[in-house]
Every structure is written in structure tokens, then in C-alpha cells.
Amino acid sequence: MPSEKSKKRPVLVQVETPNLIPERDLGTIPVLQAEHLGIDFGGLTAVDDFNIAMGHTEISGLIGPNGAGKTTIFNLLTNVYKPTRGTILLDGYSTAGKSVTEVNKMGIARTFQNIRLFDQMTVEENVLVGFGNAMSTHLLTDLLRLPKHWRQEAEFHEKALELLDIFDMRRYADARAGNLPYGAQRRLEILRALATGPQVLLLDEPAAGMNPAETEELMENIRQIRDRFKIAVLLIEHDMSLVMGVCEVVGVLDYGRIIAKGTPEQIQSDPKVIEAYLGKQGVK
Numbered sequence: 521m522p523s524e525k526s527k528k529r530p531v532l533v534q535v536e537t538p539n540l541i542p543e544r545d546l547g548t549i550p551v552l553q554a555e556h557l558g559i560d561f562g563g564l565t566a567v568d569d570f571n572i573a574m575g576h577t578e579i580s581g582l583i584g585p586n587g588a589g590k591t592t593i594f595n596l597l598t599n600v601y602k603p604t605r606g607t608i609l610l611d612g613y614s615t616a617g618k619s620v621t622e623v624n625k626m627g628i629a630r631t632f633q634n635i636r637l638f639d640q641m642t643v644e645e646n647v648l649v650g651f652g653n654a655m656s657t658h659l660l661t662d663l664l665r666l667p668k669h670w671r672q673e674a675e676f677h678e679k680a681l682e683l684l685d686i687f688d689m690r691r692y693a694d695a696r697a698g699n700l701p702y703g704a705q706r707r708l709e710i711l712r713a714l715a716t717g718p719q720v721l722l723l724d725e726p727a728a729g730m731n732p733a734e735t736e737e738l739m740e741n742i743r744q745i746r747d748r749f750k751i752a753v754l755l756i757e758h759d760m761s762l763v764m765g766v767c768e769v770v771g772v773l774d775y776g777r778i779i780a781k782g783t784p785e786q787i788q789s790d791p792k793v794i795e796a797y798l799g800k801q802g803v804k
Contacts, residue, residue, distance in 0.1 A: 540769050540781065542575050549612050551576045551752050552628070552720045557596055557606035558776075566592050567776040570606070572754075574720065579746055579753045581763040583787075584773035585796070590756045591633055593773070594722050598630055599623045611719060627719035631709045631726060633756075639698030643689065646697050646708055647680040650715025683711045686748075687741060702729045707738075714745065721745070723755040727762045735759055739766045764788065772796070 550573040557570040567589045574580060582590050595601040597608060599620050608615045610626050618626065629650075638646055684690045687707040692700060697708060706726060713721060723742075727735045739762055746753055757763050763770060764784040772780040772787060774796045780787060787793050 540783075542578050542768055544575070544577065546575075548576060550574055550609075551578075551611055552597070552754070553609040554597065555607050557593075557608065558604055559592065559596060559601055560604045565776055567596065569777060570596075570773075571778070572771070574752045574754065576719070576752055577746055577750055578769065579742060579767050580755070580769040580771065581767035582754065582756050582771050582773060583758075583760075583763055588773040589776040590773055591724060592776075594630060594724055594756065597722065598628055624716055624718075627717070628722065629713035629716045629718035629720070630722035631706075631713055631724055633724045633728070635702075635705050635709055637697045637705055637709060637712075639696065641697055642694050643684065643697055643700065643708055644677070644680050644693040646712050647683055647715050648676055650712040651676050651679065652716075680715070683714060686714075686744065687711065703731075703734050706730065707741075710741075710745075714749065718751060720752045720754065723753065723757075725757055726755060727757055727759040730759075732761070735762050738762065742766050 552572065552574040554570060554572045558568045559566050570593060572580075582593065584590055592601065596603050599615055599618055599622075610623070610628060613626065615623050615626065615628075638649065641649075681690050681693060684693060687704075687710075689704065689707065689711070692704065697705065700708065706729065710721075710723065710726060726742075727738055730738060742753055742755075743766060745751070755763070755767070764787075767784060770782065770784055770787045771778050772790075772793045779796060780790045780793045782790070
């Protein structure tokens with residue numbers, strides 16, 4: 521008998537590239553597509569022949585041992601690193617030659633393995649930084665404090681509080697970001713990334729340092745974010761309970777190459793995955 525969790529899995533459909541996309545996202549081009557992506561550092565190949573095609577509302581995970589190349593892939597997708605070979609398309613448009621800021625404006629936002637908040641700024645101010653792409657006033661308007669400045673300030677103040685409500689963090693709006701507990705800092709970084717208005721959200725170990733209850737809550741938050749903002753989420757994570765609980769598609773990376781891709785149930789029973797990453801006991 522299939523479990524309740526497996527009953528809720530979406531139908532996945534094989535597309536032309538070696539990828540799976542949820543059935544609900546068929547009929548549109550992938551929001552994020554990478555083909556034959558690779559990068560070399562000197563004589564070392566860090567990532568080779570990486571392929572992905574994500575539907576517009578897909579939640580996918582990328583797992584693998586430490587040093588497998590997971591964060592390197594995030595750096596490639598955001599143009600922190602320029603690929604040695606391969607192509608990256610965001611909603612059909614190439615990111616080649618774009619700066620990190622330009623790629624963010626195109627619609628890719630990310631968090632980091634090591635938290636990168638503005639510690640001395642308030643929680644709300646950190647979120648407001650993310651809204652920078654959407655703010656439209658000019659320097660003179662801001663310097664002279666013209667009516668448009670105040671209208672926009674009030675508008676984005678309310679938007680920031682609405683984002684904080686996702687993680688029940690409105691009460692921390694005026695607190696210094698550096699004074700937040702570790703788990704709250706993780707959540708704030710996700711909210712700041714959301715404030716940029718992405719089509720694709722890349723989460724680098726979002727559950728790091730969280731206890732099981734916080735991880736369970738994060739799982740629901742990720743689904744809420746996908747459903748509310750209609751965006752795709754790609755996460756790197758070592759916490760298998762989060763990956764197997766929230767991801768629709770999971771890719772397994774080893775030595776810079778994808779060795780398996782499928783549903784969480786398929787990945788848990790794949791012999792190559794068990795040997796390379798999950799260990800002889802698999803995932804319980």
C-alpha cells in the first residue's frame with residue numbers, strides 16, 4: 521500500500537532533456553534550464569554535464585556528499601562562476617555574459633550556506649534591501665523627501681511586514697538581525713531573497729542548525745512560498761527528512777556529475793545513491 525505522503529506526490533513527466541517536470545507545469549517552457557553545464561578549475565573538473573529543467577512551480581532537491589559540487593552549481597546558476605561549457609536559460613533567456621546582479625534581476629535569488637545578513641541593520645531593513653530592484657524613486661526624490669518617497673516607503677514597509685508574517689517574524693521587525701537566534705537568521709535570509717521577486721529560489725542548506733520541529737515547519741513554509749508566489753524552489757540540503765518530505769524531484773551529485781534523478785522514493789531505493797551518499801542503511 522502506498523503511504524499517504526506518496527499518494528500526494530505529483531505526476532512527473534519525462535521531458536526531452538534527461539529531466540522530470542511536474543505534470544501541472546507542462547505546456548510552458550522550463551523556468552530554469554541548464555544543459556551540459558560544466559566548469560574546470562585548472563586541470564580539475566568540478567562539475568561536468570549537469571542538466572536540469574525545472575517547471576515554474578516545482579520543488580526540487582540536490583543532494584550529494586560534501587565536495588560533490590552542489591554549491592558550485594548554485595554559483596554557476598547565479599553567474600558567480602562563469603561556466604567552462606554548457607548553457608543556462610531562465611524562462612528561455614540565456615544568462616551568458618550577465619553579472620550576478622543582472623541574473624538576480626532576471627529572476628534568480630539565493631541564500632547561502634554561510635549566512636550573509638547585515639547584522640547591524642534591523643530585520644525589516646534586511647528585507648527592504650531585497651526590494652531594491654523594485655524601488656523606482658530617484659535620488660532627488662529621496663533627498664528632498666518628496667511625496668513619492670514617502671508613499672513608496674510606506675508601501676515597502678507594509679510589504680516587508682507581510683513577508684515577515686510568512687515565518688511569523690513580524691515581532692522581530694525592529695530587532696537587530698545579528699541578535700536573532702540562528703534559525704531565525706536562516707529564515708530571514710530566505711525572506712530577503714524572496715523580496716527580490718524571483719522566479720527561481722535557490723536555498724543552500726536552509727535547515728542547517730534547525731531542530732526537528734523547526735525543520736518540519738520549514739518544510740511547510742517552503743510549500744507555502746511555492747504556492748503563494750508561484751515560483752520554483754531548488755534546494756541543497758543534508759537533512760534527508762526535509763529533502764524527502766518536500767521535494768518532488770531529487771538529483772544526486774557525486775564528483776561533479778549527476779548519478780541519479782527521480783522521485784524521493786526512487787532515490788531512496790537506488791543502489792548507486794545508497795552506495796555513494798545515503799549509506800548502506802538508506803533513508804529511514
